[in-house]
Amino acid sequence: MHSFKELVNIFATHFNQAHFPDNPNSLYEPCNYFLTLGGKRIRPIMCLMGNELFDEIKPDAFYAATAIELFHNFSLIHDDIMDAASLRRGMQTIHTKYNPNTAILSGDVMLIRCYDYINKIQPIYLPKVLHLFNKTAREVCEGQQLDMDFEKLSAVSLEDYIKMISLKTSVLIASSLEIGAVLGGAGEGNCKKIYDFGINLGIAFQIQDDYLDAFGDPEKFGKQVGGDIKQNKKTFLLLHALEVANQNQREELINLLQTDSSDKVERVTTIFKACNVDAWANELKEKYVQTAFKNLEEIAVTSVRKKYLQELASFLIKRDI
Amino acid sequence: MHSFKELVNIFATHFNQAHFPDNPNSLYEPCNYFLTLGGKRIRPIMCLMGNELFDEIKPDAFYAATAIELFHNFSLIHDDIMDAASLRRGMQTIHTKYNPNTAILSGDVMLIRCYDYINKIQPIYLPKVLHLFNKTAREVCEGQQLDMDFEKLSAVSLEDYIKMISLKTSVLIASSLEIGAVLGGAGEGNCKKIYDFGINLGIAFQIQDDYLDAFGDPEKFGKQVGGDIKQNKKTFLLLHALEVANQNQREELINLLQTDSSDKVERVTTIFKACNVDAWANELKEKYVQTAFKNLEEIAVTSVRKKYLQELASFLIKRDI
Numbered sequence: 001m002h003s004f005k006e007l008v009n010i011f012a013t014h015f016n017q018a019h020f021p022d023n024p025n026s027l028y029e030p031c032n033y034f035l036t037l038g039g040k041r042i043r044p045i046m047c048l049m050g051n052e053l054f055d056e057i058k059p060d061a062f063y064a065a066t067a068i069e070l071f072h073n074f075s076l077i078h079d080d081i082m083d084a085a086s087l088r089r090g091m092q093t094i095h096t097k098y099n100p101n102t103a104i105l106s107g108d109v110m111l112i113r114c115y116d117y118i119n120k121i122q123p124i125y126l127p128k129v130l131h132l133f134n135k136t137a138r139e140v141c142e143g144q145q146l147d148m149d150f151e152k153l154s155a156v157s158l159e160d161y162i163k164m165i166s167l168k169t170s171v172l173i174a175s176s177l178e179i180g181a182v183l184g185g186a187g188e189g190n191c192k193k194i195y196d197f198g199i200n201l202g203i204a205f206q207i208q209d210d211y212l213d214a215f216g217d218p219e220k221f222g223k224q225v226g227g228d229i230k231q232n233k234k235t236f237l238l239l240h241a242l243e244v245a246n247q248n249q250r251e252e253l254i255n256l257l258q259t260d261s262s263d264k265v266e267r268v269t270t271i272f273k274a275c276n277v278d279a280w281a282n283e284l285k286e287k288y289v290q291t292a293f294k295n296l297e298e299i300a301v302t303s304v305r306k307k308y309l310q311e312l313a314s315f316l317i318k319r320d321i
Numbered sequence: 322m323h324s325f326k327e328l329v330n331i332f333a334t335h336f337n338q339a340h341f342p343d344n345p346n347s348l349y350e351p352c353n354y355f356l357t358l359g360g361k362r363i364r365p366i367m368c369l370m371g372n373e374l375f376d377e378i379k380p381d382a383f384y385a386a387t388a389i390e391l392f393h394n395f396s397l398i399h400d401d402i403m404d405a406a407s408l409r410r411g412m413q414t415i416h417t418k419y420n421p422n423t424a425i426l427s428g429d430v431m432l433i434r435c436y437d438y439i440n441k442i443q444p445i446y447l448p449k450v451l452h453l454f455n456k457t458a459r460e461v462c463e464g465q466q467l468d469m470d471f472e473k474l475s476a477v478s479l480e481d482y483i484k485m486i487s488l489k490t491s492v493l494i495a496s497s498l499e500i501g502a503v504l505g506g507a508g509e510g511n512c513k514k515i516y517d518f519g520i521n522l523g524i525a526f527q528i529q530d531d532y533l534d535a536f537g538d539p540e541k542f543g544k545q546v547g548g549d550i551k552q553n554k555k556t557f558l559l560l561h562a563l564e565v566a567n568q569n570q571r572e573e574l575i576n577l578l579q580t581d582s583s584d585k586v587e588r589v590t591t592i593f594k595a596c597n598v599d600a601w602a603n604e605l606k607e608k609y610v611q612t613a614f615k616n617l618e619e620i621a622v623t624s625v626r627k628k629y630l631q632e633l634a635s636f637l638i639k640r641d642i
Contacts (some may be wrong), residue, residue: 027466079431101403101469105423108399109462111429112455115436119451123444130440139349141430145348219497268569291586 001052001305002188004312007045014062015044015069019113028043030094030106034073037089039131042316043066043176046068047117047308050180050194053301060121060183064129068176070110071133077107082148097181111137121183129179136175143168150234161239162203170202192261197313200292204317207285210235214269215278236284241277249275322373322626327632328366335383336365336390340434351415351427363637364497365390370500370630371515374622381442383502385450388438389497391431391566392454396461398401398428403469432458442504442534450500456458457496464489471555482560491523500527514620519635521613525638531556536599547586558598559606565596578642610638 001012016228018027019035044065051061079085080093081103087093095103114133121129148162150156178195186194213228216239228235238253245253249271255266272278292313296306323331341349365386372382398407401414402424408414416424434456442450467485473475477485499516507515519599532589535558549556559574566574569591577589593599613634617627 024463024466026470026471027463028604078425081425099419100468104399104402105466108428109459111432112458112462115455116449117454118446123448126447130436134436134440137433138430141426141433142348143346145345145426146424149345149347174582183379276619 001306002048002057002059003308004045004049006047008041009046010057011041011044011048011062011065012026013301015041019066019070020109026102027105027109030039030098030102031110032125034077034088034110036107037091038073039069039089041069043141043172045312046173046198047177047180049312050177050186053183053194053299053305053309054181054184054190056098058183060125060129061116061119063120063178064179064183066181067114067133068172069118070103071137072172073248074107074110074114075144078111079144082144084116093251126181128182132175132179132182136171139171143171155242156234156239158236158239158243161234164202165206166199169206170199170265173202174198190299190301193295194226197292197295197299200288200295201313201316204288204292205283206289207236207281207288208317210237211281211285214272226269229265229268230260237272237277237281241272241275244275244277244280245271257290285317322629323369323372323378324629325366327634328369329362329376330353332365332369332383334385336362336387336620340383340387340391341430344477347423348430351419354418355398355409355415355431356425358412360390360393360410362604363389364393364493366633367494367497367519370503370633371498371507372505373405373501374515374626374630375502375505375507375511375619379504381446381450382436382501384441385454385500386497387506388435388454389493391435391438391459392458395428395435395464397429398431400465402428403465413511427607447497448504448637449621453496453500453503456641457492460488460492464492474565477555477560479557479560479564482555485526486527488521490527491520495519511620511622515614518613518616518620521609521616522634522637525606525609525613528557528602528609529638530562530598531558532602532606535593546624547590550589551581558602559592561601562598565598565601566592606638 018032020031022028047065047068048057048061051057063183076088077094080088081095081100085093086096093103094106098106115130118133119126124242143164143166146160150161174195175198177198178191181191181194194207196213211234213225216225218225225232228238241253242250253268253271256264256271261267293310296310296313300304331557339353341352343349368386368389369378369382378477397409398415401409402421407417414424415427419427436451439451439454440447455527464485464487467481468489471482471485495516496519498519499512502512502515503504531549534546534556537546539546549559561572563571574589575590577585577592613633617631617634620627
């Protein structure tokens with residue numbers, strides 16, 4: 001059994017290698033560049049932990065984890081084009097450093113490369129893992145599409161927003177865990193539980209992310225507080241505020257969405273607080289956290305095996321254990 | 322055994338179905354739209370013919386053929402963005418009809434969908450077919466990248482150009498044939514021969530396409546004659562002309578490349594003819610045709626089984642049989 005930190009190092013010894021040939025350099029150099037930007041490697045570690053919940057880590061789990069991390073990077077490369085984001089982890093995105101065509105094609109070839117790693121998995125597990133991986137890949141695309149669609153809508157229901165978040169971020173976490181579990185020999189019931197755990201954890205994490213953007217301690221929160229508000233991003237908080245605000249508050253909010261005044265963040269968070277959006281968000285997050293931990297509890301393995309996954313989940317949703 | 326025309330109809334009964342769910346409509350409607358634009362379905366038919374060369378068509382061959390046709394369409398969707406092409410088969414391309422972001426994401430989800438069909442193939446064949454499919458998918462991306470790179474270079478060697486054409490178009494034809502052969506139970510030697518047949522046929526076809534663009538009968542050639550010349554496209558003909566022209570001719574050619582004069586096509590083809598580019602292209606094409614037919618001949622099955630593939634190849638490279 002290994003802790004998150006240990007697995008980060010173990011995974012790095014497998015992942016930090018050449019994933020692409022040298023030529024054409026104009027195609028593969030951007031892929032290599034993007035992978036050097038790093039990242040927390042949460043998803044592949046989830047895959048390894050999903051495996052280790054049931055058995056020792058198999059070589060197959062490293063292949064799956066590698067495919068998952070490459071897929072995540074592919075989705076970031078293409079999302080960055082669609083979101084016109086010029087920076088990723090403080091460095092230039094591919095379409096900015098090179099050009100959009102290179103970003104499209106590098107993303108394509110990174111997606112294709114995922115399946116080479118999936119294809120290294122033992123034939124007995126291959127169809128099941130490929131099915132899960134592919135279903136998830138499609139869902140991540142659907143999530144990105146819904147996200148873009150929602151940006152154009154004036155109203156989005158909380159239910160639809162949760163569905164979008166679930167597709168855009170939770171399914172890959174959930175599927176990483178389940179693929180690991182499958183490769184660890186888990187049965188269907190346990191696979192379903194660990195998948196649900198990932199879904200609920202992912203949603204809780206996103207609610208927290210939205211919360212911290214508005215109410216976080218600027219010194220602890222890695223990003224600029226109020227970034228979502230400045231960009232008029234549809235977040236859990238904004239959607240709920242628009243639902244529960246009285247007429248004056250709603251009108252002020254809608255007006256604020258159309259301005260760029262210097263006190264915009266302050267005025268929006270004041271309305272959020274007046275509408276008890278902060279308490280509501282904490283409660284909603286807690287609901288998903290509770291469900292996630294219940295899912296984990298119900299997985300039929302001894303509790304000692306769950307220790308590190310519990311630790312990682314608690315760390316992600318900033319919960320004391 | 323079935324002729325090309327029969328297989329077109331048989332394949333249509335498998336392919337003309339819903340490949341995508343209904344929602345999100347904003348993601349999947351563009352995919353469905355693009356598939357309705359049609360096409361000759363040469364590649365999937367090659368897959369079926371590759372199978373039928375060795376055995377009756379297996380259900381697996383239809384899954385592979387479907388994946389191949391979806392992959393071809395994915396590559397067209399993304400290539401159209403990169404080439405800024407507004408029309409495809411006389412209809413609007415996805416990035417023109419919708420927008421570039423939708424075209425990126427629809428292409429992604431179409432690529433992912435391919436692997437669902439690959440995953441329907443019997444486990445005994447799955448790893449081999451997935452390997453071949455994936456290697457080819459990567460090579461098609463490399464071909465597109467080289468094509469974009471070459472457009473920026475002033476000189477490209479014939480060898481490099483053939484490599485690019487081979488990656489961009491021949492490998493998918495070759496791999497379609499080989500995947501069909503694998504699923505028909507062909508051994509390694511026969512698989513290699515049919516793959517090489519596809520590579521050589523693809524290159525011959527491209528030389529012919531370049532030739533017809535400059536020297537074709539406007540009434541028989543589907544496209545506008547001289548289109549490549551007007552666009553200064555690096556073709557077999559232009560690359561060879563620049564190599565063999567005398568100094569005056571080369572200077573005139575280079576000057577013509579920088580103009581849009583109304584007699585540009587006429588003057589370029591005059592230089593081509595003065596340099597015997599037409600005869601050279603015919604010879605070069607014939608060299609690849611001969612090699613292709615030799616490859617086909619060497620496949621160890623009775624010649625009666627080769628009849629329809631021979632017919633299709635002869636039709637594609639306009640050769641009497």
